[in-house]
Amino acid sequence: MMQPFSSDQPHTILIATSAAYDHVALGKTLGRYGYAVRAVSRGDEALTIAAGGGVATTVLDAALAGSAGLELCQRLQRLCGADVPIYVLSNAPSEEERARATELGAAAYLPLTFNADDLAEDILLRLQAIPAAPAEADLPSMATLEVNYHTMLSGSPDAILLLQRGSHRVLDVNRRARELFGLTGTELMQRQFPSLCPPLQPDGRPSPQVFGEHVDQVLAGGVQVYELTMWHSSGRTLCCELRMVPLDSGRHRLMHVRVVDITRRKLAEALRDGKNRLLEMIARAAPLGDILERLMLLIESQSEDVLCTALLLAPDGVHVQVGAGPSLPPDYLATIDGQPIGPAAGSCGTAMHRRQTVVVADIMNDPLWRDYRETAARYGLRACWSMPIMLDGDTVLGSFAMYYREVRTPSDEDLSLIGAATHIAGIAIVRTRREEELRRHREHLEELVAARTGQLLQAKEEAEHVNEELSTALGNLSMTQEELVRRDKLAALGALVAGVAHELNTPIGNSLVMASSMSERTAALRRDMENGLRRSTLESYVREAASADEVVVRNLRRAAALVASFRHIAVDSASSQRVRFVLGDPVAQLLQPLEADLRQRGLTLEEDVDHLLEMDSYPGPLSQALGHLIDNSVVHGFDGRAAGTIALSARDGGNGEVIIEVADTGAGIPAANLPRIYDPFFTTRLGSGGSGLGLYITHNIVTGVLGGRIDVVSTEGEGARFTLRLPKVAPL
Template sequence: MMPPFSADQPHTILIAASTTYDTGALQRMLARHPLEVRAVQRGDEALAAVRGGRVALALLDVALAGSASMELCPRLQQASQTPLPVFLLSARPSNDERERAHQAGAAAYLPLNFSPEDLAEKILLHLQLIVPAPVLAGMPTMATLEVNYHTMLSGSPDAILLMQRGSWRILDVNLRARQLFGMTETELIQTDLLALCPPVQPDGQPSAQMFAASVEQIMAGDTQMFELDLLHASGRAIACELRMVPLTTAEHRLMHARIVDVTPRKLAAALRDGKNELLEMIASGAPLADTLDKLVRMIEAQLDGGHCTVMLLNPDGVTVHSAAGPSMPPDYLAALNGLPIGPAAGSCGTAMFRKQTVIVSDILNDPLWAPYRNAAAHYGLRACWSMPILLDRDTVLGSFAMYYREVRAPNDDDRRLIQTATHLAGIAIARTRREEELQRHREHLEDLVAARTAELRQAKEDAEHVNEELSTALDNLSMTQEELVRRDKLAALGALVAGVAHELNTPIGNSLTLASSMSERTAALRRDLDNGLRKSALAAYLDEASGADEVLLRNLNRAAALVDSFKRIAVDGGNRQRGRFVLGDVLPELMQAVQGELRQRELALIEDIDHWLEMDSYPGLLIQALRHLIDNSLLHGFGGRGQLKGQGSITLSAHDSGNGEIAIHLSDTGVGIAPEILPKIYDPFFTTRMGAGGSGLGLYITHNIVTGVLGGRIDAASAPGQGASFMLRLPKVAPL
């Protein structure tokens, strides 16, 4: 292999193709050499890149080369400050086009779909970064091998090596082997299998010793398979499973080796075992720093060149600090401490602010990293993917991040891995926080109990000191309160009693007068009986007694009816039966109860009810409240004015208000309510019809039913001469 380019030599491989070309595969094959791949899609862009003086070799699509003479090829060579080899790539190769490419000065003419591995080999050979494999005397070549074997080797999906036994020099490889090791065929057939092994295997055994022992078992027929770590061209270890079969001809002793990369299987097993160990650490209460360090190292072992960090959100909910990052530069982690989260705070700060995963594939060109771009470039960081660690949907604990030193986007495996890491980190952090909280409670429990005991003791002493004063104050307050309540009740009761007395005075007075008269008449009859009773006197007494009985019974019935009317306005406890109902099932009961009295007064009842409105409430109390409102309209709205019959109406409507409530509206066309009276209508015992059938309790009870048991509101509106209206807003589901 030739020495690498110096810093001032061109080191760019320019691809000028009219269609998208897979530059990534070619870049990976050239990664070990000081070459970078750049792609353009227009001829003027290719010329500009060559004039920059950094292009070592150009790959030119024939479709961009110009006319039949392919004039762009010599123009590129003329624009270069140093000799510039140009490979022409053709989508439809032909002998005629090959000849024209040669005349245009092309260094090579290749198919456009030429494999990146073979193309990389031709580039390295042409630039003399590798040298052709020499033909060694006595070594077999493809000419001496069976064609069928080579065909089978080339088409195998596994990596295949053909080696000479003893020297273990590689004689032939297939495409999969080149991909596995990241090397060209020319590089592989100039080495031997032991050169592809690390000096020591993971168990500490020298690779040469382990390989020799395994080959000895194979030659003895004891086994055909063994595991061995090999090396990728980048230096990365590859866990492999080798199946080897000896091939012996008359002239050569060969070994056929099939190599299977078992790294994914081992990584999966390591991840599974690591997760179990982490969960055991969390369950046993291991320190959070040790747990997160173990987690980060476990995830980094799954990555190809990746570095991980765990950041935690500080209790202030704004700034962060570094919790784990064993493979990251300590100065970089220290610089992160105290930085705020926000909408453009790198990957981690933005992920915690948004509570969403943030993928930054190119740190130097992403606006999220604008404040920290120089620091990332200083430490060689080019990509960062971060996922927030959440306790729940709204509570952020921190973030888990993966860093790379090249521009890179995550694949599906990367996303699954970061999700696993974030989930495990969340378990560990949440467990630690709970343990710390419990520990704080345990440490301070005795102090809290002592402090609380002292407070209670002091409170007890203070209470004992003021107990006598407090008792006296309470007694005075109770007496004052009782006196105020008694006065209010007496005032209200006085008005009620005055009305009740006025109503009951006439029938009771008549009854007392009649009873007194009959008492005197009875005494006179007894005297007549002692002196000799005449038949005419007895007949007269019986006639008077019969008339007195009739008058007495009529007055007592009237008094009983008045008492019963006062009893009916009280809230009926039997109506407190809750259930689901529709208004169309319960309101007809109310309509039927008041219809007779409305017809007697020749008043119209207008109904506008959504009968299918459903409620979960107290139907009996609802009916009672509405009945009180209708009775109020009949008594106060239509009871005292000289209105023509047939001109009054009461309207009852019920509709869904759309906010979980039902609006019930009851209005009349009666005399209305005076403005000075309207604020008092819900006061107990307040009435304008005292002595005329009013008790002052109907609207008071209605207000208590609506605002209390039914959980709603009631509003009244009226103007003298324009009737009155009551609006009830009731929840569809009454409070428990």
């Protein structure tokens, strides 16, 4: 724990270095304990600060200390006092220099490249600002552990913690763990692991209970990867992924825990889902205010301490209107509503005037906010970045802005968020305005129709009579058209039902006949049992029953397979595993079992695939799509043909695409059927074993899961060629 700092204690950490040193990181850690870092690059400056008093520790570059005699070290010691520790850092450490520094009373002699966080922790321990971790007899120390494990832990790029099982006490951590939680190693090793988490997890359960359950599952041989919400020392929430491995060291029961920060990944998933929901709202024509408010809240959830607004440019092209700002004070929004745009109208008004992004990192000192800085100060706003919402290069629709209560400049991620929000806001505004234009056009058109109708009514009674006849004819035509559509739908549904019924009728009918026959045979056997059953009669019954069972089971399985094929019309990407792979692996797994079957049918399979093409995608759905295309060629292209060729090729199409083609020399597809081949249940073999789902499922896989597109070229009698254009990296 942090010790209370007394105002009468020395509180300055003096750093005198002639070379670049990370004194910022050193000051950040020491500042939490009330110490201030004073960094100088000359010896006389260091002596001036030391003479002023209040120096608690000195960090001295040996290159500034004079010569081999380290004169500056001696002079600083006389000014600061013998009890003030001096750390000597050397760019070229040597044993002679180490001995000289030790002789002069230096507290430590370290290389100039020594890690700033480790140095800060050593200073805090030496000044007793943090207590040393107590050595307990029943707890292991690094002296009792294998050196190789500790070396591995220290050099790991991931955050690693070693725990004592049962108490969950932290025994050792590496540098990455200290950075992840913002704590020193000493502070971490005085905690139990659940104390690094908020009291409750997102599901409402206590963190110690959740972590204990995870440990129990690992010890029981269950899954070793779990998600857990944790805390940074600043109070920032961390979404973490834990990988735990139990270890044993003599009588000690330990747990190796690797912690991976997946906060960015979770935020990216939330942003993607939020964008999809917003696009759905836009498609449903939700009110513009609701869309913009949801957009503001989405962007605010992606960054800490951000407050978002969306302003609209009024129809006069001069003044602004508040579109949304759910987290900003209503009084502030009322103040900026109706303000004019211009070359110095804050961030938003200037961005709309300039038609370019405006970044104001410090409102209080930026001339663009000269007329508005008092208003911003009243509500605690210190930074504002704004991007204009554009219809095209010349038409401004409004602006999107991000406010902060501290001086701040945007990062690349912040600019990316602004761009995404501006793009979606632009879509929503354009959609709303176009709907308003259409509504106005409709109203105007209705007025014109009414006026013209009045003129016609006043001009001639005959015109009215003709108009009535035309209206009646139009009504009859509409009714006739609707009736024809209903008939077509009923006819299509009837054909589908007839095909399904026919496919299911045969196996079900066979099963019913066989079951009826066996029912009669069983009744006869019962009568024979009453009159004396002969062995031959029983054996005959058993043979017939076995044969009947085989027929019934085979036909019922066929019926079940048909039902499953009709139900399998959607592709679930969530159940598919996304991996990095080379294209040759799924192609080989697909073609190996097919080659023998194709040879028996008299078909030749030609393969021209670049097996080393790398993809980050879904190999399972890809194999399923290619399998459907090859099966389609066999069933439809070569139905009744004695021989032919199916060719599978794949190449790098450039621009991050892979081009895969499946071509055959079969019967081809009639031109009239080409527009319907991807429709569900469309087949030319309905009633003959075809369900009409193969190409529909293939189309869903290619355009949905794999994020690509599929094209077909076919001439009847000359075969067909399906071309898949797939991104090497599938969309998330």
